Amino acid sequence: MAARPAHTSASQIPTMADVAQLAGVSHQTVSRVLNDQPNVRAETRARILDAIRELGYRPNSAARQLVTKRSQTLGVVSFDTTLYGPASMLYGIEQAARDADYFISIVSLRAMNRGSVLEAVDRLRDQAVEGVVVIAPQTSAAGVLAQAAAGVPLVGAGCGPAEQVPMVAIDQREGAAMATRHLLDLGHRTVHHVAGPVGWLDASGRAEGWRAELERAGRPVPPPLRGDWSARSGYAAGRALAADPDVTAIFCANDHMALGLLRAFHEAGRQVPAEVSVVGFDDIPESSYFTPPLSTVRQDFSELGRRSLELLIGRLEHPAPPPAEHVLITPDLIVRASARPPA
């Protein structure tokens, strides 16, 4: 009723001692209630709970952390949370963390290089995180992970292979092979590829899967074009490819580039899918509304995030020796209107 109950201490915010005094017990009993320990009489517990409510008491996390040496916080290092993939992974991570009762602290990378990753992990360590998830899909990150993992439990999400570091990734090669095979099965003689930028694992994985599938089928392997994931670069690749009458099927390393490519073909007057078939990768929410709706390979980023956090928490609870566990998730082919048998 009154504005604010008076506390013992002069300080504004109530401490455990204030609660104890109000409930007429020792602070230790309050602590027991807060930590769900047995051997507290039900009536005492209720009295303490009342006192907590009345005072609006909140445990001081720093004090608890100081003595338990646990921060209940996990760190996430991510490259560019604006991109669809990382953003979705982060979302999955956050959900999983909350379910497991951990807080999430994020640091994004300024630049993609070894020092930057190390610095980010360091920053997180200064904050006493119990473990770290690194979302860094560049090849350059692969080497540095093992180094960063010294000193703090760490898992990679969609990162490059590193023996020492546990990780979860989507099987890019298999996804690319599925896309390529789909086009081949439709009857195309071969499949052209618009690859992602050098230095990205996803880019090289997809290019490898595409190439391997072509070779397995004994088809010619045309030189891949290279984009930078953006629609702009897909558009540029599309202009080049549209000028080549031999091109009948194209596998784009991501949906954004496919969008730009679609636009270039439209401008060039080459019909998709009547004359040329296109398959993308990622299955961004918009891709079913492209013109035409894009066949693509769906990656479940959110699950990737969730799984990597689960892996981290598993490691936290049961530290395991190397070699570290690697989880591979298989993506799904989504068939829409942008690919059909050649004319």
Add this chain to the structure above:
Amino acid sequence: MAARPAHTSASQIPTMADVAQLAGVSHQTVSRVLNDQPNVRAETRARILDAIRELGYRPNSAARQLVTKRSQTLGVVSFDTTLYGPASMLYGIEQAARDADYFISIVSLRAMNRGSVLEAVDRLRDQAVEGVVVIAPQTSAAGVLAQAAAGVPLVGAGCGPAEQVPMVAIDQREGAAMATRHLLDLGHRTVHHVAGPVGWLDASGRAEGWRAELERAGRPVPPPLRGDWSARSGYAAGRALAADPDVTAIFCANDHMALGLLRAFHEAGRQVPAEVSVVGFDDIPESSYFTPPLSTVRQDFSELGRRSLELLIGRLEHPAPPPAEHVLITPDLIVRASARPPA
């Protein structure tokens, strides 16, 4: 040289006392060096720095926090970090926080309702954040902010108006008016509108700006269609609008819906921009590669994030009384190919 220097304490990780002993000073002098306090001889400082490096010492943040009562951490509550807007804001916030030497802890909202926001802020408070940024563009969040702000400094980013709570937002009405005016200036008699979902501030702001501009110009105000931000819903709206031969200009409340709408018009054989002009909102990276490239209104989400964090930090340093400061950022009209004078 040797694997790991022995510490005084049996514990594995070195404390300030270990550093002090190695450097031959008291722990307080080490503390002074760590906190950049004056009155430490240069030579002593160097010796301490060496000892820190040799031991690989890291200050214990919990201990510091316990005594200084500052966590150096700011919280971010966000609705769906997978969406382009919130993801970009988060990015801006993270950058600004790092520059100001704060950590960022995130919590995302499960559902959009009062309780959910309160719970998220509470969770952050349990973690002793010094302040909170809320990214919640729903009208339902507006009311709850004032309540959540009791107990912790809080600012809204792109949130609804709340007298008591400082906030930064983009001028949706003005952006929508710009888009509408652009279409009117092109010579269209009136402008149709595909609005965002009920309950979203951005949706109602844009609808209001559109309506106001139409009324200002003395034009008829056609009933707006309503989407849910997705390309799917834009497609549905597009099908309806494409059937109406009177429609010559459309303002879509976001680019994703514009994408779906473009697709519907394409399927219906109604040419954009030859027969119908379209303007979107957001300027997502892909919109310049739509078919046709989309004229739209650019919102600088990243700056919005940055500014809101700056506002929060300002409040932290100089607590101000209500009424709280409200910052409005004006968006920019981006003219591309999707709008032209009527035939």
Add this chain to the structure above:
DNA sequence: GGGACGATTGTTAGCGCTAACATCTCGGGC
């Protein structure tokens, strides 16, 4: 030449909490 003063360093006392141990209470067994 003695004491004051500023620069430098050390000492002490918590911050609010949990872990470990001490104490107290009560009921049952012999």
Add this chain to the structure above:
DNA sequence: GCCCGAGATGTTAGCGCTAACAATCGTCCC
């Protein structure tokens, strides 16, 4: 009737750090 043990609660001692105050040192001034 007394002792034992389990359940309930209290007491004590830090966790690693910073703030406040105390001590030391050299130096400068009259």
